[in-house]
Amino acid sequence: MVVKENVIDGLINILAERGVLKRDDADALKQEFANHESQNFEDFLLEEGLVEKEDLLQALQEYYGVRAIDVLGEMFDHDLLIMFPKDVLLRNYCLPYYHSTIIWSATASKTQNLCRTTSNFLWEFPCTSI
16 A cells, blocks of 8 residues: 555654664565564554654654654543544544643544554544544
């Protein structure tokens, strides 16, 4: 998939610029990922210990141009969640997320028709589209 390859190239470039990966290793990383059991490049990088979670999170933020949060251990407000129609949340792959007196829409997915993002990562956008 062309879009997926662009994400891979984009992440490799960002991680290389930050000194986390070597740009010379890009082709080898892509080949190793193609033969790996993981379906997501982000998961592959973490599972193989090639990057730290914080470095990947920063690179994803830069690539997508939106703030990323790690939701592992995060509590979502049930009362806030039930205020939104379930079909809208499922169709848009998002959850309402309350942060600093503002309700945000946190999307876990299919941004620009990509496959899902790394498990445990969500992207924050002001909640205006729901």
